[in-house]
Amino acid sequence: MPASTPPGASLRLLIVVPPLAGHLLPARTLALAWAARGHQVAWVGPESALRPVLGPDALVHPTGARLFREQAVGGAAAVRSLWDGFVVPHTRFTLGAVRRAVEQWRPDVVLVDQHSPAGALAAHGAGVRWATFAPSSLEIGDPLGGDGELTSWRDGVLHGLWERAGLPADEFTDPRFSPGLVIAPTCRELAGLDRVPAEYALVGPLLADRTELAFPWERLDPDRRRVLVSLGTLSAEVADDFLRRAAGALAELPDVQAVVAGPAVAGLPADAVAGERVPVLELLERGAVDAVLCHGGMNTVAESLVHGRPLVVAPIRHDQPVTAGRLAALGAAVHVDFATAGPEQLHAALRSVLDDPSFRTAAELLGRQLLAGGGAVAAVERLERFARAPH
Structure with a gap:
């Protein structure tokens, strides 16, 4: 019989997210909702970026920090520079730390931001199930507008990351999209989707209380x-x-x-x-x-x-x-x-x-x-079912 996690058992979630506020804040909201259900959360990333957002009690597996190249402002150049100047070097820089975190903390599921492919590569290599977190609209639907040249270039980048990670070519899976679960804080209309794939959970915005600020x-x-x-x-x-x-x-x-x-x-x-x-x-x-x-x-x-x-x-x-x-x-x-x-x-x-x-x-x-997507509650319920399913 395939193994599954018994109902009611505490689950371990490892979150792999880039050190960017627009990605960290919604992931933090999801993590708080996950912890409120009695589960455990750990993070992988540079402490200098994560700690101010997550607080002193968060469990962070550090990756160290580094500077990345300046990125172009618009169009195809911006997409290329995002991957060449940030996503690819960030993935190579953090992959070893993410692999150690997966091995040492032994999560039930890894939540992988689409712009932190190291999480998918590490989880796949360790045989751990992983879900996608898509806080950006850049990878959902067809935002490149059918640009075949740009799409082909990015596909080559993704295969290159897979190969460099030493994973079997015949097992290639696009590290931006978990085949089992994709959580996106949007809705069908805003995402521009005519049809929502079964593995997608479009949960709407992940909103949580922020640090109180003095304001006149x-x-x-x-x-x-x-x-x-x-x-x-x-x-x-x-x-x-x-x-x-x-x-x-x-x-x-x-x-x-x-x-x-x-x-x-x-x-x-x-x-x-x-x-x-x-x-x-x-x-x-x-x-x-x-x-x-x-x-x-x-x-x-x-x-x-x-x-x-x-x-x-x-x-x-x-x-x-x-x-x-x-x-x-x-x-x-x-x-x-x-x-x-x-x-x-x-x-x-x-x-x-x-x-x-x-x-x-x-x-x-x-x-x-x-x-109508249900927000953080819907996100963690879907993630919980995914983590408990037989595999």
Whole structure:
């Protein structure tokens, strides 16, 4: 008889995720829900990146840390540089540590971020079942738009990782997609899928309480609408010029107050509230903002949509252009060019999502579709069934 884990027994989950906030935060939410069911969690990654997010009590199998090459901003060049400049070297750098963690901690299941293929390679080599975690829209559906040359190039990269890991060629499995379970914090509509494969669990956003941040709530004007501006942590090095252009647009919206998650750049209206760390989720939960101007990171997008807030999206790299295009097609956002959109275009885009109720209606619909996935509870229930199934 195939072995299976008895119902009620505690299960061990090893999470392999890149040291990027947009990947770590939803994985942390899933891990908290997993632990709340009486199971154990361990992580693999650089302590310097994981510890501030996970806290002092998390069990982290360290990989060490290293710098990676700067990545291109858009198009096919961005996809190539993501893999050549980060995913491939990160996989090679961490594979030994991930293999040791699998061998020493003996997990029942490994949860592998799509951009940390070392987890799939190590789990397959050890005969341990693994599930995919897909917090980015870049690998779901056909975001490359049928670009055969780019797809062929990436397939070669994936086979190269498999071969370099010393795994049998006739056992090749795309390390981005577990054949048994793919967990994605999205919905069918936002992912652009006509059909959802049986192994997919589209659970919607994985939201959890964040660290409490001091915020001057008293400075918010109750008689005006407010726009939240947030460009995420990954884009800090390229954000300043865009924020100055956004400031020019906001200065021409006297009936709107700006809340900026970032530096108070020159040109911002005097009543704008700016800070390097802003409680984005709490602002949305309190209904303190009416629209969001962002880079299109999935966490910010999902948080905005589940609170029914339309967006202006200026994507920078990776999956952000894909997400921006889908949001615009679904009527929940205006898509602008990060590099070239000037104050006038940003002003017009913000005025559209604030004044045209169809944007908010579309955002509310997408928010309901996302929430229907069940969130962290649905994710861990599906992961638990997968971990307990006979094999």
